[in-house]
Amino acid sequence: MITIHKALQEARDKLENKTATPLLDAQVILCHVLKVDKLYLIMHKERILTKEEVYEYNEMIKKRLCGVPVQYIIGKQEFMGLDFHVEEGVLIPRPDTEILVEKVLNSIDKDDKYNIVDIGTGSGAITISLAKYMEGSHVYSIDISKKALDIAAKNAESHGVLSRITFLNGSLFKPLNDIGVEGQIDILVSNPPYIPTADIENLQIEVSKFEPKLALDGGEDGLDFYREIINTAPKYVRSGGLIALEVGHDQARRVIELMKEKKGYVDIEITKDLSGIERVVSAGIKF
16 A cells, blocks of 8 residues: 555655655655545545556656656646746746746736737747736737647636737737837836757756747857847837847846847846846846
8 A cells, every 4th residue: 555655655766866845756656646635645644545646647657757846747837927828839937937927027017008018929928917916907928839829828828817808820020010019118127038059958858849939049158149139129119118028147237238239228127036147037128
């Protein structure tokens, strides 16, 4: 007979040298199988698992041993207090990206109505969070991946904000050309691909092998998408509008240089996380 305690112990031992957080991974997966929270595992550690539960748990642990991210295994990730469905083919939302959303929310009057563009929808974490917490606003959410947009639309529906979002399939600004929003966007936000191409193969296996390279590859120096966004944004964002971009490690200063080379960017700021790492570059648009 396998108890909760024994199942966790065995899974942790298997994962010990395979992941950075073996016990946490084991707990999160078992919580998913049993449909309980972590406190339940602690309070009921002698509960005996059924054969079906043991089988399902072991199959999921096998996937984790192969490097599959926990979020893909359990099919969800929490972001800004909301649960998002995720699966292979869509980037897993990171806690760091919450800083980008918080920067936007802290920069505006949440009771006003805004036209927002989110470039690089992914699972819809940024788009849906903004739509949820800025109720009178509308988000134009763009991604080149149709699968990502399908997943994002399902997430939007589950959070009750589908009517506040227009999902657009295509690369960068191209989908906006046909809907007549030039000069009418109040806020442009993006967490674009920013990993230098040569660095992708050196990332953790969870990322390099399983997450979509399309959502990671930022070109030779990681700045390809920033160049395009910064060059084109003033065509769509109105004077007085806001642009906020998540940036990778040591990229903030270079992104600022790109903004300074292009007319129209004012009040450029860097927002750091609690560890002092530069995470977001934001600026006003002024003509």
